[in-house]
Amino acid sequence: xxxxxxxxxxxxxxxxxxxxxxxxxxxxxxxxxxxxxxxxxxxxxxxxxxxxxxxxxxxxxxxxxxxxxxxxxxxxxxxxxxxxxxxxxxxxxxxxxxxxxxxxxxxxxxxxxxxxxxxxxxxxxxxxxxxxxxxxxxxxxxxxxxxxxxxxxxxxxxxxxxxxxxxxxxxxxxxxxxxxxxxxxxxxxxxxxxxxxxxxxxxxxxxxxxxxxxxxxxxxxxxxxxxxxxxxxxxxxxxxxxxxxxxxxxxxxxxxxxxxxxxxxxxxxxxxxxxxxxxxxxxxxxxxxxxxxxxxxxxxxxxxxxxxxxxxxx
Amino acid sequence: xxxxxxxxxxxxxxxxxxxxxxxxxxxxxxxxxxxxxxxxxxxxxxxxxxxxxxxxxxxxxxxxxxxxxxxxxxxxxxxxxxxxxxxxxxxxxxxxxxxxxxxxxxxxxxxxxxxxxxxxxxxxxxxxxxxxxxxxxxxxxxxxxxxxxxxxxxxxxxxxxxxxxxxxxxxxxxxxxxxxxxxxxxxxxxxxxxxxxxxxxxxxxxxxxxxxxxxxxxxxxxxxxxxxxxxxxxxxxxxxxxxxxxxxxxxxxxxxxxx
Numbered sequence: 001x002x003x004x005x006x007x008x009x010x011x012x013x014x015x016x017x018x019x020x021x022x023x024x025x026x027x028x029x030x031x032x033x034x035x036x037x038x039x040x041x042x043x044x045x046x047x048x049x050x051x052x053x054x055x056x057x058x059x060x061x062x063x064x065x066x067x068x069x070x071x072x073x074x075x076x077x078x079x080x081x082x083x084x085x086x087x088x089x090x091x092x093x094x095x096x097x098x099x100x101x102x103x104x105x106x107x108x109x110x111x112x113x114x115x116x117x118x119x120x121x122x123x124x125x126x127x128x129x130x131x132x133x134x135x136x137x138x139x140x141x142x143x144x145x146x147x148x149x150x151x152x153x154x155x156x157x158x159x160x161x162x163x164x165x166x167x168x169x170x171x172x173x174x175x176x177x178x179x180x181x182x183x184x185x186x187x188x189x190x191x192x193x194x195x196x197x198x199x200x201x202x203x204x205x206x207x208x209x210x211x212x213x214x215x216x217x218x219x220x221x222x223x224x225x226x227x228x229x230x231x232x233x234x235x236x237x238x239x240x241x242x243x244x245x246x247x248x249x250x251x252x253x254x255x256x257x258x259x260x261x262x263x264x265x266x267x268x269x270x271x272x273x274x275x276x277x278x279x280x281x282x283x284x285x286x287x288x289x290x291x292x293x294x295x296x297x298x299x300x301x302x303x304x305x306x307x308x309x310x311x312x313x314x
Numbered sequence: 315x316x317x318x319x320x321x322x323x324x325x326x327x328x329x330x331x332x333x334x335x336x337x338x339x340x341x342x343x344x345x346x347x348x349x350x351x352x353x354x355x356x357x358x359x360x361x362x363x364x365x366x367x368x369x370x371x372x373x374x375x376x377x378x379x380x381x382x383x384x385x386x387x388x389x390x391x392x393x394x395x396x397x398x399x400x401x402x403x404x405x406x407x408x409x410x411x412x413x414x415x416x417x418x419x420x421x422x423x424x425x426x427x428x429x430x431x432x433x434x435x436x437x438x439x440x441x442x443x444x445x446x447x448x449x450x451x452x453x454x455x456x457x458x459x460x461x462x463x464x465x466x467x468x469x470x471x472x473x474x475x476x477x478x479x480x481x482x483x484x485x486x487x488x489x490x491x492x493x494x495x496x497x498x499x500x501x502x503x504x505x506x507x508x509x510x511x512x513x514x515x516x517x518x519x520x521x522x523x524x525x526x527x528x529x530x531x532x533x534x535x536x537x538x539x540x541x542x543x544x545x546x547x548x549x550x551x552x553x554x555x556x557x558x559x560x561x562x563x564x565x566x567x568x569x570x571x572x573x
Binding site for chain 2: 168169172173175186189201
């Protein structure tokens with residue numbers, strides 16, 4: 001079982017990263033600013049990986065991911081702040097409600113294709129934002145106060161679970177079914193794949209983890225406002241996925257971490273920040289038009305190195 | 315309908331807007347037959363295939379397969395009931411490996427659920443192992459097993475055609491629809507293909523309906539032939555009958571000049 005060995009290897013690596021992070025935090029080596037950056041990385045990673053499942057794997061161009069983030073954030077905030085339940089319950093509640101929202105949106109809209117689906121999902125995200133804006137129970141435009149409960153431990157392990165679940169889903173008959181839809185929907189249908197079912201399933205799983213990210217996000221910021229979940233947020237997430245390479249899980253992870261870092265670093269130059277950020281994006285897309293990783297995974301790089309590149313035997 | 319009838323098409327037709335693309339098609343396929351469907355370009359052959367597989371919904375008529383009415387079924391339901399197809403313009407999953415292409419068609423072979431895969435339960439591993447084994451067996455029959463890890467798009471053209479047939483067979487059909495399997499092949503490749511079709515027919519006990527322009531292939535292996543022209547069946551019979559049918563000659567070569 002070589003495959004499971006690789007899995008355990010990654011798990012150990014992840015735990016080491018967690019341990020180092022936790023040690024640095026508890027020894028006060030890294031201050032609150034960097035701690036917050038680490039948590040933001042985890043949140044962006046979850047968002048990127050969950051959208052990667054919808055766009056990169058299933059090939060459904062959804063750009064309303066911030067809507068599910070908002071649902072997760074507000075539902076979890078209600079659970080902790082208004083109902084006084086523990087944080088972990090709030091995370092689950094946020095995720096499940098976001099998933100239900102995903103089903104609700106996915107079932108009617110996923111029969112649309114390409115640009116039409118993009119516009120429908122974008123519209124959905126805006127509807128969510130405007131509905132929240134008009135509910136006084138959650139503070140309307142002024143926002144809702146949320147206690148700070150997110151720690152490095154919560155952020156890291158939710159992100160880790162997200163990656164494991166989505167990677168496991170992808171590497172199964174279900175993931176292959178989703179990829180076949182991306183590759184050729186008509187052929188996929190003709191091979192006996194229930195394409196509607198798999199599109200909705202991928203959408204719902206993506207929404208679930210966007211909801212988790214929302215819960216972690218809400219409890220990291222002291223206050224959540226509808227303005228944080230506008231369509232620009234959806235585009236930020238989309239950029240992670242496209243920049244990482246459509247169809248590459250490790251690409252999404254790398255680009256989410258990288259761009260969070262770049263964007264945090266650029267906060268030192270407020271005047272030119274957005275210009276430099278855009279330049280970084282343009283340069284990457286010029287030199288790596290298929291994204292940082294293309295459709296490859298980190299593991300493929302090791303494999304091809306060992307074999308000495310692709311070999312054609314005719 | 316006799317007990318041996320696998321597919322019965324009655325008065326099948328479809329209209330796109332005001333255009334009657336196919337109308338009044340009647341067809342009967344007996345178990346184990348190899349039947350050809352020919353006709354000039356634009357005669358409605360592929361449209362008929364699309365109706366048989368559920369891609370288009372016929373606007374009139376009935377399709378009965380294996381005792382069940384197929385009208386209104388989704389393509390994936392049609393496939394699961396036992397009709398599988400290849401495409402005129404190859405539609406492989408280009409960025410998936412050769413093995414994974416076949417595994418996609420093997421989808422319904424294993425029954426493990428999404429949750430079982432996410433939590434990596436034992437049913438996931440046994441299901442995936444079964445799919446792997448079965449798919450490799452199909453690749454071996456088609457001589458594609460040595461390319462199993464290659465991406466489908468990197469295969470040479472003839473191999474891609476073979477892979478498409480392998481993939482269609484992995485869906486466990488009773489009736490196989492081949493849409494121009496020899497298109498773009500050289501005479502040697504066509505010869506190999508004819509042998510392959512004869513072989514899989516025997517090996518899997520298949521009924522085959524094929525669209526083809528290569529008359530050597532059609533006349534060589536088909537027992538019966540249907541001829542479509544302008545959306546209507548104009549002839550039916552053995553290759554010899556079709557070859558001498560004046561209507562068919564007219565459809566292909568035009569009317570005889572009478573002076």
